[in-house]
Amino acid sequence: MTESFARAVGRRVLSRATAQELGLVAHLLIDPGRTHVAALVIGKGKKARIVDWDQLSGFGPDAVMLNDEGALREPADERERQVARGHLELVGKRALSGTGNGLGTIADVTFDPESGRLESLLIGDRDIPPSLLLGIGSYAAVLDITE
Amino acid sequence: MKVLLTAAQLGRLPVVTVQGGEDVAEVRDVIYSPEAGSLLGLTLNKRGFFAGRRREVLPADAIHAIGRDAVMIPDESSLAEPGNAPDAVGQPPSGRNVIGNDVLTEGGVRLGTVRDLALVVGSRGEVVGYQIDKVGGGEAYIPLPAQLAVSGVALVVPNATEDFVRDDLVGLGAAVDEFRTQLGLA
Amino acid sequence: MSTTTWFILLLVVLLLAVAAFVLIRRLRRRGGVIASRNKR
Numbered sequence: 001m002t003e004s005f006a007r008a009v010g011r012r013v014l015s016r017a018t019a020q021e022l023g024l025v026a027h028l029l030i031d032p033g034r035t036h037v038a039a040l041v042i043g044k045g046k047k048a049r050i051v052d053w054d055q056l057s058g059f060g061p062d063a064v065m066l067n068d069e070g071a072l073r074e075p076a077d078e079r080e081r082q083v084a085r086g087h088l089e090l091v092g093k094r095a096l097s098g099t100g101n102g103l104g105t106i107a108d109v110t111f112d113p114e115s116g117r118l119e120s121l122l123i124g125d126r127d128i129p130p131s132l133l134l135g136i137g138s139y140a141a142v143l144d145i146t147e
Numbered sequence: 148m149k150v151l152l153t154a155a156q157l158g159r160l161p162v163v164t165v166q167g168g169e170d171v172a173e174v175r176d177v178i179y180s181p182e183a184g185s186l187l188g189l190t191l192n193k194r195g196f197f198a199g200r201r202r203e204v205l206p207a208d209a210i211h212a213i214g215r216d217a218v219m220i221p222d223e224s225s226l227a228e229p230g231n232a233p234d235a236v237g238q239p240p241s242g243r244n245v246i247g248n249d250v251l252t253e254g255g256v257r258l259g260t261v262r263d264l265a266l267v268v269g270s271r272g273e274v275v276g277y278q279i280d281k282v283g284g285g286e287a288y289i290p291l292p293a294q295l296a297v298s299g300v301a302l303v304v305p306n307a308t309e310d311f312v313r314d315d316l317v318g319l320g321a322a323v324d325e326f327r328t329q330l331g332l333a
Numbered sequence: 334m335s336t337t338t339w340f341i342l343l344l345v346v347l348l349l350a351v352a353a354f355v356l357i358r359r360l361r362r363r364g365g366v367i368a369s370r371n372k373r
Contacts, residue, residue, distance in 0.1 A: 096168075096217055100212045100213055100216060100219045101215050102217075134166065135166045138168070142163065142164075181368050190364070192362045199358050245366055245367070263366065
């Protein structure tokens with residue numbers, strides 16, 4: 001079963017230890033190598049907290065389960081703060097080729113919920129490998145595509 | 148087949164960093180060398196409706212690529228202080244805006260007035276021709292030869308240019324190589 | 334003149350000033366295509 005960012009946003013996050021609901025998935029953060037989901041952002045604004053992928057006991061279709069509440073942490077750097085504010089959200093982001101041509105907008109990002117491994121970027125009617133991402137910023141995601 | 152865009156289209160484009168995905172500026176002046184047939188650099192404005200000019204300039208060799216939707220630079224450090232850039236870019240000559248210049252052949256035939264420049268997409272600024280307002284009205288394109296006299300008031304082109312006036316950018320793209328071969332410049 | 338008239342005049346002047354400011358800014362942003370002479 002493949003997961004996607006657009007579907008995952010809004011999903012409930014619970015602690016496996018206490019069965020308490022800790023919030024909803026607001027954003028997903030990818031790793032610098034662009035291969036995996038690195039962390040989730042739960043909650044918005046000042047209440048936004050980060051959970052690293054390895055702190056999840058499971059990413060299910062109905063809920064995301066954390067090992068325990070202690071897994072929640074504050075954004076650690078400027079990049080994480082920017083993600084928490086939604087500036088670096090991939091879904092809906094303008095996609096630009098490294099050659100300066102617009103490719104459309106990123107409709108969704110698919111990943112494997114077991115491993116967190118990114119599968120593809122859905123742009124227009126194309127599946128683009130996330131490894132082609134060169135830079136993600138507030139204006140656009142730049143892709144290593146020549147066209 | 149070369150895909151072309153005009154300097155007017157360039158003038159509205161954002162300057163985006165490949166590494167950062169940020170629109171750090173937008174294009175203001177397009178500075179080119181008619182002799183070399185290439186872009187020398189760009190002067191910039193800040194982004195935003197109420198924003199003014201940007202001090203830094205972008206020399207052509209710092210450009211990663213020019214596309215239909217953006218001018219790509221590796222990162223923000225690609226922008227240069229005017230003092231550190233070639234004079235042509237840092238201190239562009241005034242009164243050398245070619246828009247509106249008369250286009251005259253060596254034989255003294257007036258082809259029209261310059262409306263725009265045509266550049267190759269994907270390159271770092273290869274200039275291949277001009278868009279002109281024709282004498283009788285209407286728009287056309289003429290290819291750029293390597294040698295050209297430019298005064299800031301008029302452009303002088305080889306006589307052969309008259310035979311290579313084209314109606315659209317697509318036609319120009321096809322005409323450029325043929326034209327240069329004929330002039331012995333290819 | 335009444336106070337109201339003064340206020341209105343002030344407002345108009347302010348608006349004109351802002352408009353002039355924005356207009357000048359926008360005009361300075363206009364770019365051209367500049368042919369440079371190569372020093373060879």
